[in-house]
Amino acid sequence: SKHITGHTGLLCLLGSPVAHSVSPEMHNEACDQLGLDYTYLAFDVPEDKMPEAVQGLRTMGARGWNITMPGKNIMCKLADKVSPASEISGACNTIVNDNGVLTAYTTDxxxxxxxxxxxxxxxxxxxxxxxxxxxxxxxxxxxxxxxxxxxxxxxxxxxxxxxxxxxxxxxxxxxxxxxxxxxxxxxxxxxxxxxxxxxxxxxxxxxxxxxxxxxxxxxxxxxxxxxxxxxxxxxxxxxxxxxxxxxxxxxxxxxGMYMLLYQGAASFKLWTGEEMPVEIIKEKYFS
Ligand code: NDP
Incomplete structure (x- = not known):
């Protein structure tokens, strides 16, 4: 199991429901494989609570998060910057937090x-x-x-x-x-x-x-x-x-399985700068 310390960074998923999501397993496994000191959790947050959740994550210095339904549209409005794809669609599934500046991306x-x-x-x-x-x-x-x-x-x-x-x-x-x-x-x-x-x-x-x-x-x-x-x-x-x-x-x-995997890999790259070890993740969670 993971050794969490005072240095461990936070990644997470926001949305409702989230308990079924494979994202926590995928990202925690990838961090373990690469020795990256992050932990990824799933938080069940309804749409009207998204502003509060974002405020908290920003204050606490979370590195980034994924957003699933029903938060994909409102999250775009809560970000400071928006990627071209998110701007056109009005939706995002990934936030990167650079020292308090939130950028919205869509990796689906x-x-x-x-x-x-x-x-x-x-x-x-x-x-x-x-x-x-x-x-x-x-x-x-x-x-x-x-x-x-x-x-x-x-x-x-x-x-x-x-x-x-x-x-x-x-x-x-x-x-x-x-x-x-x-x-x-x-x-x-x-x-x-x-x-x-x-x-x-x-x-x-x-x-x-x-x-x-x-x-x-x-x-x-x-x-x-x-x-x-x-x-x-x-x-x-x-x-x-x-x-x-x-x-x-x-x-x-x-x-759609590998679309799901590769959207995760793209988010992972945005947060960590590293390639997700997709072959290992495929074998463990997508077969
Ligand atoms: P949305 O509710 O945003 O969109 C659903 C789409 O399906 C709409 O275009 C809707 O048309 C159409 N639709 C639904 N029911 C019917 C019907 N009976 N007849 C015709 N059209 C219908 O859902 P999502 O886009 O989030 O999800 C859609 C699917 O994609 C789901 O199965 C989901 O699991 C999958 N998905 C896969 C991902 C992956 O990574 N592989 C990522 C995200 C989702 P209308 O506008 O007319 O209602």
């Missing part, structure tokens, strides 16, 4: 880009079809556009996030080279045409997540083609119906 999209690249898939300069405009989907959208994906068609499957997505899409078209278009989901032929010349199809929604494992947005599997890489943000189950059917149609696939 970074984790996504690395997970795709590690599958041997190159999407830079290519076209993406993205299902959903919630938190995970937006993080993917913004990072992909910033990193050089050429064209992204976003399909908003219901209505909750449409107006927010419109603003984000407008910013991306203004500030990046990526051509981003937001579509309603009412015409399956537009979706079919988009997938037909996409290098990657991403499910950024919770459709297909346990316990509703029999659900999928792509019910017409003739939309799949063998040059398509299909990625699902969901990690429970590891193989969603979408991924199973895509695989059956000859597509390569990737799930």
């Amino acid at each position: 999209g970074v984790g996504f880009m690395r997970a795709v690249a590690e599958n041997g898939v190159d999407i830079i300069g290519k076209k993406m079809t993205l299902l959903g405009a919630g938190g995970a989907a937006t993080a993917i959208l913004v990072q992909a556009a910033l990193d050089g994906v050429a064209e992204i068609n976003v399909f908003n499957v219901r209505d909750n996030f449409f107006s927010r997505a419109e603003e984000i899409v407008a910013k991306l078209n203004e500030r990046t080279e990526c051509k981003v278009t937001l579509h309603d989901f009412d015409d399956p032929e537009i979706l079919r045409a988009s997938i037909a010349d996409s290098a990657i199809l991403v499910n950024g929604t919770s459709v297909g997540m346990a316990p509703n494992v029999d659900r999928t947005i792509i019910t017409d599997t003739s939309m799949f083609h063998k040059d398509l890489f299909v990625f699902d943000v969901i990690y429970n189950p590891q193989e969603t119906r979408l991924l199973r059917e895509a695989k059956e149609a000859g597509c390569r696939t990737g799930n």
Whole structure:
């Protein structure tokens, strides 16, 4: 077990709920492996208590923290500085505290880009079809556009996030080279045409997540083609119906597990300056 002293630095997760999160194990293991003197704890903090929590962490000199639902938007407003991706999306999952100056970052999209690249898939300069405009989907959208994906068609499957997505899409078209278009989901032929010349199809929604494992947005599997890489943000189950059917149609696939791992690795790097030993973490917590 860890030897905590008066020098030990604090890292943590804020959100509600947090008890299920793999982040404490991932970050504590990585610190142990590298001999870094930090400890990472999970604190269950509702949205309205975030300002108080941040005040306390700042006063106590915590090195940084992750934020999960429902704090990702309000945390951006509590930070002193905001990364370009967090500014565009209005959300963050990571705070770095440099002597009382808090900078907000979002590493979910970074984790996504690395997970795709590690599958041997190159999407830079290519076209993406993205299902959903919630938190995970937006993080993917913004990072992909910033990193050089050429064209992204976003399909908003219901209505909750449409107006927010419109603003984000407008910013991306203004500030990046990526051509981003937001579509309603009412015409399956537009979706079919988009997938037909996409290098990657991403499910950024919770459709297909346990316990509703029999659900999928792509019910017409003739939309799949063998040059398509299909990625699902969901990690429970590891193989969603979408991924199973895509695989059956000859597509390569990737799930949300390594996106989760690599968002953690990116946060870890921001706090410590070190590369997370991801192979060890994969073996212990992601297999
Ligand atoms: P949000 O609530 O922010 O977004 C949910 C998205 O799913 C919205 O686009 C929503 O559409 C859509 N959606 C939900 N239910 C339906 C439905 N019945 N039909 C059509 N669309 C639907 O959630 P998150 O973005 O935080 O999480 C989404 C998924 O991503 C979860 O499964 C979560 O576990 C996973 N995730 C994975 C991460 C990773 O690192 N791998 C990181 C974060 C999340 P609408 O706007 O119309 O409501």
